[in-house]
Amino acid sequence: MPKPYSIPGLWLLVLLLLHLGPAAAQTRITLSGTVQDATSGENLTGATVRVRELPGVGTGANAYGFYSLTVPAGTYTLEASFVGYATQARPLTVSASQRLDFKLKPSGNDLGEVVVTGRSADASISKAQMGVERLDIKQIAKVPVLFGEKDVIKTMTLLPGIKSAGEGSSGFSVRGGAVDQNLILLDEAPVYNASHLLGFFSTFNSDAIKDLTVYKGGMPAQYGGRLSSVVDIKMKDGNNQTLHGSGGIGLISSRLALEGPLVKGKGSFLVTGRRTYADVFLKLSRNETTKNSSLYFYDVNAKANYTFNDRNRLYFSGYIGRDALGLANTFGQYYGNKTATLRLNHLFSDRLFSNTSLIYSKYDYDIQILANAANFSILSKIQDFNLKQDFEFTPSTTQTLRFGVNAIHRTITPGYVSATDASTVNATADKTNYSLETAAYISHEWQAAPRLNFTTGLRLSGFSLLGPGTYSTYDAQGNVLSATTYSRGEFLKTYLRLEPRFAASYQLSEAATVKASYARNVQNVHLLSNSSTSLPTDLYVPTSFNVQPETADQVSAGYYRTLGQDQGYTLTVETYYKALGNQIDYRDGTQLRGNFDPEASLLYGKGRAYGIEFLARKDVGRLSGWVGYTLSKTERQFTEINGGAWFNARQDRTHDLSVVAIYQLNKKWTFSGTFLASTGNAVTYPAGKYQVAGQVVNLYSLRNADRLPGYRRLDLGATYEKPGQENRRFHSSWSFSIYNALGRENPYSIRFETDPNDATRTQAVQVALFRMVPSATYNFSF
């Protein structure tokens, strides 16, 4: 069988561009370089570099802090700026291409200059890209959270269009999508199970994180593989000037981070660790079983980078996280993610930037059952080997071209039983499946007129199911019709999909822009979970003979405006309509755990989601934060459910309001608060009851026709910094927070049961998880 993809075409294009480069440079001059933090050497992604004398000539530094700008010969002032940093201006006379690196100094922490965002102030106005939000870790650090554990994912769900899957859950839904339709990247490596402890905490230790960018729609063509969103989380590079440490002691966990230069100014490293210690208290128990139990999770993040010369820089990032939950001689459950990314930045020329990434990602679990001499374990994993090549070419001041290729080899081992003859159960077959996901993309960013921008992109995504493996066909009821076994190296089934991406913006004035976009996304790995809670045993299945690639077509339009002095306020209004194809649900009564043939239980249908999102942000000043409101609808349609009528998806919440406010009172105290109010999730309540097998049993009618009661929560936080630390190396602070400060009993679930006081009646009991959770954390750095 011939290989289904070929990429020589792309390399030809690279050669062509390399050839074009010098020819074009004869009339125009290229200024290029990096923008970094002067004190730590961190890349300043998104920093603006512009020519003061040429309005409209400017660019943003890419993910690696690199910029490239083409100008005619002349005398200029080149200016680099980034929110939170003092702007740097350099007068220069240019007659030949040259490299100019900027090292920006963080602006002082004086009152009135407190900056809590890393977002470039005017990026959303001057770019065609829409549906994107960035959160800086400095901002997240001040937002109060459950148990005082800073959490980028939890804070992100306070943005409009992004909804937490439920109280205490790390899962989230973006613009009506399912929780598995989000591509969560940690330094480019996908993280398959982003939760610890059933979702009460996310896998991202905030000490290691620099920033988070979330794309809710109009994804640039370099991203693909999931329908609803891309959450791009970047780890800090580590300080390349001096050695620093930081840490914290909290209610649930303690953290320690160390960063410093490998070679001063050329290379740096960062190592962070976090571990919970609930299990330490178990040791105090007098009960032997409790004493010998384990209950903890840990995370280790490590990163190192080295700059060989102006043209080559190498990065390595790694993550290991593990949860352990065990009961002595009874049961043990261990699960976690591992990721590793090796990246090489290379400058072919001052206008052609290249990044090559080699990425590894794995999630696995191991459940050991020991009780009653059972002696068996259940093992499962999903593992990716990923090779990515990205190019960024700047042919002129008004154009940027991005293109690249990507290939992912994926292995999925659905849970299988490993047992011996002495075990109480039999071993089951290891039904590992293999697949290859490939993509090639090209994206053209073009400033067609001073006020008019276009981004046009095309992504070709391929998916191949690989041998060996046994695959079945099914009838409409899910009964197996035939099963075929394939051998190693065979391409069993290949799907090719084209994903067009388009975005346009028109700047109405200095302070206002309108934008529109269209994007198609395709997804080839699907999470089978019928629960709102992220369970470690959630199962991924690849696209196959039966499971078609999921698709999403989204159109959106928006209005963006900055207000006030220094453009301190931004107002964003975005509206979207999304059509989802080949969506997956389950037949009623499906048992997902221990199901070795889940494809037999699947139903295929479609979905639609639409809404309008309002976001008002204040990013500078003593008071900062945002107000977000979403009005939306998300529905699904399956022939076999509710008689084929459209029904509300579980995550459909009509109204969703979030308010985040941070106020710096003085140099000692900063106060913060968040308020959330939303419609309850769509759920299924009984429509009646009957008696069978000696029990009163609920009678169900239509899927998701009811609603959980509304949700409201106020969280409060305060940070105290000891005065007089400015000139000392050692700094310390205290963070206090109260989760659910109003003590409102928010519905987590509703249970229907016989009234314990009157056996002739039934009643609905609302379960709320947290009434009021106070916490305190001590933080230090040196």
Add this chain to the structure above:
Amino acid sequence: MYKKITRYFTPLLALAFLTACEKVIDLNLQTTTSQLVIEGNLADDSRPCQVTLNRSANYTDTNNFQAVSGATITLTDNAGGRETLRESATAPGQYAGATVLGVPGRTYTLRVETGGAAYVATSTLPAPVVPFDRLSTQFSAVGNRIQAVVEFNDPAGQPNSYLYRQYRNGRLNPAIFAQNDQFNDGKKVTQVLRSQGGNTSDPNDLNKLVSGDSLRVEMQNIDAGVYEYFRTLNLILTTNPAAATTPANPKSNFSGGVLGYFSAHSRRVRTIKVP
């Protein structure tokens, strides 16, 4: 087996639920037209087939389920047996047979005709009947509760399904324990009957076993269709709030879209005094 795993999540959930709170709330629930419920049982204990017909009620009503009288119910088997069940004169909606008895290996068809519609279910009484070897008790790993333990040898090479009902001092525990041999075909099975609750101080709590109690466990061999009914019934009876799935009505083995089941099963009983 996987149900076990869910149960082991309990200590963790207990931690999460430390601050959890519950309250009874009023909800505006949907209503639906009253539906027919058929419950039919035929065991190999020399007693004839028993069928109960009643109707569903709205959720907010009291638990008075209207009996359905005047139905025509016929029971046939694949050995030529055939009879029409008769409705009890004193208990409306209760029907009983007389001549067709439960024999391992036979397949029975129950046909219920009422309100102008007919509903048909088929169930096979499994053969050979797997003996109920031993009943004992043990202390649970967490909480030191007394649990019933059932032991038997699952025959290799054939699919088997089981159902247990537990009685404390003669009173039926509503918990339904259904199990099949998907994971332990041909093994010696030691099955712990873990019931929910039992932490109350109520001495009459059916989930709580104390020393001196009379413990009776009934072990049934059931066919795959009946197992599927009880498995899906248990999905909505034992809802774990942390893994709230979309609830659905259990998969009936009756045709015609009706609630309930018809089960032809073996019945083996053991009784012990809790030590």
